[in-house]
Amino acid sequence: MxxxxxxxxxxxxxxxxxxxxxxxxxxxxxxxxxxxxxxxxxxxxxxxxxxxxxxxxxxxxxxxxxxxxxxxxxxxxxxxxxxxxxxxxxxxxxxxxxxxxxxxxxAGATGLSNAMKFLSGLEALQVQATPEPRPSGAALHRLDGQVPWATNLRPQGFLLAVAVERRDGGPAFIAALPSDRAGLQRSDDLDLIALRGSNTASVRLTRLTLGEADLIASDARAWLPAVRPAFLALQCGLSVGLARASLAAARAQGGPARSVLREPLARVEHGLAEAVAGLKQGLQTGQFAAQPVPLFEHRIALAHLALAAVQLELQASGGRAYHRDAPLGFARRWREAAFLPIVTPSLTQLQAELDKRAAALARDRAAVPAEISGA
Ligand SMILES: Cc1cc2nc3c(=O)[nH]c(=O)nc-3n(C[C@H](O)[C@H](O)[C@H](O)COP(=O)(O)OP(=O)(O)OC[C@H]3O[C@@H](n4cnc5c(N)ncnc54)[C@H](O)[C@@H]3O)c2cc1C
Incomplete structure (x- = not known):
């Protein structure tokens, strides 16, 4: 498809x-x-x-x-x-x-980069909840903190998902914050090098009132791994689309580099088709919730394939790619591609997570006595 x-x-x-x-x-x-x-x-x-x-x-x-x-x-x-x-x-x-x-x-905004890093032990949560005693007994929290990056903070109205640490020691939770809630302040748009029409800004929370009705999930650590396959797989759609566009643009060039680039283009196209098929298969079987390693590997591979595709588009186009008046869209795709490695979970974070898991596996294997391991 x-x-x-x-x-x-x-x-x-x-x-x-x-x-x-x-x-x-x-x-x-x-x-x-x-x-x-x-x-x-x-x-x-x-x-x-x-x-x-x-x-x-x-x-x-x-x-x-x-x-x-x-x-x-x-x-x-x-x-x-x-x-x-x-x-x-x-x-x-x-x-x-x-x-x-x-x-x-x-608009739906997801401020969960911080939460995904938290899940992998990379970062502390940046929003804290202080419990507020109420005569009725219903739980109420005051939220303070910040979401340094979130896209789709449409000034006309948004719902922002954030992960929250509880000061009372209870499990971290995921909350949905409507933009008109008192205590929520959106910054001006961040001054980005690209994607400037994405309503990307930061949010500050000051004594924002939160009730049980606002909770997406009451235990972030239990809920996040279940939602991560869709979160990451849908993110992979960004790399897949950009790679396809650059490969098509490279193929459309009839210049002298055509024969030299034939093989690398075929390699990237093949890698792309294989990664997309593997990703869809893993989604279909549901394996990624329990085994995220192949999901991480697909996300890394697809971002690299998209970056390679943009490089091939540049090489196929030559100097034309550098002309501002050329209707190639190359300069935009070049800037767009710069986003793919850094969107959370970033390629370095994913690689760090893979390295951590591989080291743990190696430790476990080393701990197995020789007669059991068959060595
Ligand atoms: C256009 C745009 C839109 C965005 N939209 C959203 C959004 O909607 N929601 C959202 O939550 N975030 C969003 N972000 C934030 C984004 O997902 C990343 O969190 C952010 O770019 C990470 O950059 P940083 O400067 O915070 O990284 P830093 O934490 O300062 O790290 C610097 C570099 O080191 C890497 N790194 C950090 N810690 C480790 C580690 N332990 N191991 C390996 N590598 C590590 C990082 O990945 C990064 O490459 C957006 C960013 C951009 C540019």
């Missing part, structure tokens, strides 16, 4: 350079995604979706990423937020927000 984005999205995607370059179209992205129906792909029908699989959603994100990584990353943030609610035990929260997220009426 290598789908094209729906007709309804085409006018927006035709403005990919503007989306990358400034925020003038930022308010249009989420409503356009909602109207086009792409947000419903891979969402069960009983929850207002079109059915299908997470693999279908990955392909749909890839189809958008082939035109605009800004639109695709906003799509990812919105779709990941939808996934959090689908996998939340809080049915009332889901009923309240899911229809509006699916319709693109409210």
């Amino acid at each position: 290598n789908p094209t984005p729906p007709e309804a999205l085409r006018p927006l995607l035709a403005q990919a350079d503007v989306l990358d370059h400034d925020a003038s179209l930022a308010a249009q992205v989420v409503p356009a995604l909602g109207r086009s129906g792409v947000l419903r792909v891979g969402v069960p029908r009983e929850h207002g979706g079109d059915g299908g699989t997470t693999g279908d959603a990955l392909e749909t994100i890839a189809s958008v990423a082939a035109h605009s990584l800004t639109a695709a990353f906003v799509f990812w943030g919105q779709r990941a937020s939808i996934e959090y609610l689908l996998q939340s035990p809080n049915a009332a929260l889901r009923a309240l927000w899911l229809p509006r997220l699916l319709a693109g009426e409210v």
